[in-house]
Amino acid sequence: MRNVMEIEHLSTYFYTREGAVKAVNDISFRIREGETVCIVGESGSGKSVTALSVMGLIEEPAGKIVEGQIHFDGKQLLNLSKQELRTIRGNDIAMIFQEPMSSLNPVIPIGKQIMEPLKTHQGLNKKEAKRRAIELIELVGxxxxxxxxxxxxHQLSGGMLQRVMIAMAISCEPKLLIADEPTTALDVTIQAQILDMLDRIKQKANMSMLLITHDLGVVAEIADYVIVMYSGKIVEEGEVVELFDNPKHPYTQGLLRSKPIIGDRQDELYSIPGxxxxxxDLKESCYFHDRCEHCLPICKTKLPQLKGMEGRQRVACWLYEEGTHHD
Amino acid sequence: MSSYLLRRLLYMVLILAAASLFIFALYALMPGDFVSGNLRLSAERKAELREIFGLNKPLLERYGTWMNQALHGNFGFSLAQQKPVVTLFNEYVWNSFLLAIVSTFFTWLIAVIIGVISAYKQYSIFDTLVMIFIFAAMSIPSFFIGLFLIKVLAVDLKWLPPGGMTTTGSNATGIAYIREVLDHMILPVVVMTLLGVDSLTRYFRSNMLDVIRQEYIRTARAKGLKERVILYRHALRNALLPAITLVGFELPGLFGGSLIIEKIFNWPGIGQLYMQSFTVRDYPLLMGFTMFIAILTVIGTLISDMLYRVADPRIKL
Structure with a gap:
């Protein structure tokens, strides 16, 4: 299968008074045509920054993509001018955000907001754009x-607004849809509906999707491929079945253990210590070592690199390196 | 909506009634009156004049008379000028209005443009220069800028007239008259604009800074819209909303005149008339003027509330 997007050695830093924060630190992954890739991780793991970097929405000078390449559709996104990037944004790559209530302009009617990308990218006139906008609103249920x-x-509920955001994002039939925690701000019943719809639309339009989430339930439901991030690094990645059946990295194992299972009541839900x-203040070490139950001496002094396992699975952990002995 | 308007009108009447009481009390309870300061008058003549002007009547009765006249559109009779207050207003207020409307227009235009650019390019060289200029302009008093410009542009360079509304002794009419007035108003308008523009620019800049950090601006960028569209369609409208409150406050300012500017440039406006009336304790005129400003203030507030309804779909009245 063809790759829609290839991200190579992407690093995005934010410069604060206290120093540089390596929000995304040398990550590489690819998204195949029609595939749903999920990035999971805790708050601050760099998953949203990855999405914003791809969109070219990192606010300079506070943040900056310091290194890397993003190949998309035969182009190298980071070399494009602002104008060229603008013709891709909203057209070939679209994004939906976490908070639908604050992500739409409060003083512009919803139809007009959906019409904007249609007019900008597809050159539709007002009448055509309006007709298409109404079709799109219907399409998202x-x-x-x-x-x-x-x-x-302000006249619509959060769930409706997220549907509107989706209608807006898919208006120009993008090749890649990025969804940054699209259901986090919504209540649980609505979450399932929105996810189902996203999945259905994705299948129908043969889009690829990059879904950012911290919810492993969501991942299990719609991901094809999963990337686990921790402190700006990818610690493990693989196809969803591989990863859920056989998590390698102690962090992934911990995440899966801390997921509640319906019908299996435990007295206390597991949580990763620390x-x-x-x-x-990141030192040259595995960033997870002080929370890890299998910590080896080398984990405290050297950062492990991603290493291929069976299938597409890769893991960055000293436990799986040859030459480091297991206990 | 109509019940809201009705309620608002009722409140306006109540507020104005209370304001009239305060205004009357303020001037009536101050020691001395129009007659008492005049040294050329004998005690008998003063008593006689007080009788004529009605100044010796009980306070409540005087308030009643004043209000009764006001309700019939008569805001009293100026003792010093011997003309009805309304007539005097009509003579002076339009001169003040001319200066105010032109300088307000330029103030808002410049403040919006500079404020928006400044916010959009926060901490750029342009923004820094603007901020320095604004602090400088805010720190220098209006009379100093006024006199300085008169000295340089009028006295030394002789480019512009130093004051007045027309050239002394001129009896130009038609186009020539208009050109003469335009010439004379350049300096006062420049000074008034300079003074108004700094705080308003800062206001728009900070509003705009708030708005461009909103998530819907990020959404607009994610849609691939042009920066110009994002700035003017998505950001500016939201940044202008809070300024509607200021529009209401501008209304009394448009008619209220400017004491200092009119004095410096010898502009025959209502501010000058007000100052003159103060020195001779022409209380009917002062009361009438203050009441006039009070009326404009409540009307201005009502207008800005109405404008909110038009401009912001979230507001229902």
Missing amino acids: ISRPEQIAESYP QVPNPL
């Missing part, structure tokens, strides 16, 4: 689309 098109964001290390 909202009834009375004409009336909704005239409404303002906390994410301070991103300003």
Whole structure:
């Protein structure tokens, strides 16, 4: 299968008064055509920054992509001018955000907001764009689309607004849809509906999807390929079945153990001890070592690199390196 | 909506009634009156004049008379000028309005443009220069800038007239008259704009800074819209919303005149008239003027609330 996007050695730093934060630290992965890739990780692991870097939405000068290449559709995104990048954003790569309530402009009617990318990228006139916007609103499962098109964001619920965001994102039939925790701000019943719809639309349009989430339930449901991030690094990746059946990295194992299982009541839910290390103070070591139950001497002094396992699975952990002895 | 308007009008009447009481009390309870300061008058003549002007009547009765006249559109009779207050206003207020409307227009135009660019390019050289200029302009008093410009542009370079509204002794009419007035208003308008523009620019800059950090601006970028569209369609409208409150406050300012500027440039505006009336304790005129400003203030507030309804779909009245 063809790759839609290849990300090579991407590093995005943020410069704060206390020093540089390596929010994304030398990560590489690819997204295949029609594939749903999920990035999972705790808050601050760099998953959202990865998505924003791909979109070219890192706010300079506070943040900056310091290294790497993003290949998309025969182009190298980081070499493009602002104008060239703009014609790709919203057109070939679209993004939906976590908070639908604050992600739509409060003073512009919803229909107009959906029409904007259609007019900008596809050159539709006002009438055509309006007709298409109404079709899109209907497509994302909202009834009375004409009336909704005239409404303002404050008149709709969070779930409806996220549907509107999706309608806006898919309006130009992008090759890649990036969804940054699209269901986190919504209540649970709505979450499932939104995810189902995203999955259905993705299948129908043969889009690829990059889904950012911290919810392993979501991952199990719709991911094809999973990337686990920790402190700006990829610690493990693989196809969803491989990863769920046979997690290699102690962090992935911990994440899966801390996921509640329906019908299996435990007295206390497992949680990984300790906390994410301070991103300003990362030493040459495995960033997970002080929370890891299998910590070896080498883990405290050297950063492990990603290493291929069976299938597409790769893991960055000294436990799987030859020459380091297991206990 | 109509019940809201009705309620608002009722409040306005109540507020104005209370304001009239305060205004009357302020001037009536101050020691001395129009007659008492005049040294050329004998005690008998003063008593006689007080009788004529109605100044010896009980306070409540005087308030009643004043209000009764005001309700009939008569804001009293200026003792010093011997003309009805309304007539005097009509003579002076438009001169003040001319300066105010032109300088307000330029103030807002410049403040919006510079504020937006400054916020968009925060901490750039342009932004830094603007901020320095603004602090400088805010720190220098208006009379100093006024006098300085008169000295340089009018006295030394003789480019512009130093003051007045027309050239002394001129009886130009038609186009020539208009050109003469335009010439004379350049300096006062420049000074008024300079003074107004700094705080307003800072206001727009900070509003804009708030707005461009909002998530819907990021959404607009993610849609691949042009920066110009993002700035003017998505950001500016949201940044202008809070300024509607200021529009309401501008209304009394448009008619209220400017004491210092009109004095410096010898502009025959209502501010000058007000100052003159103060020195001779022409209380009917002062009360009338203060009441006039009070009326404009409540109307301005109502207008800005109405404008909010038009501009912000989230607001229902």
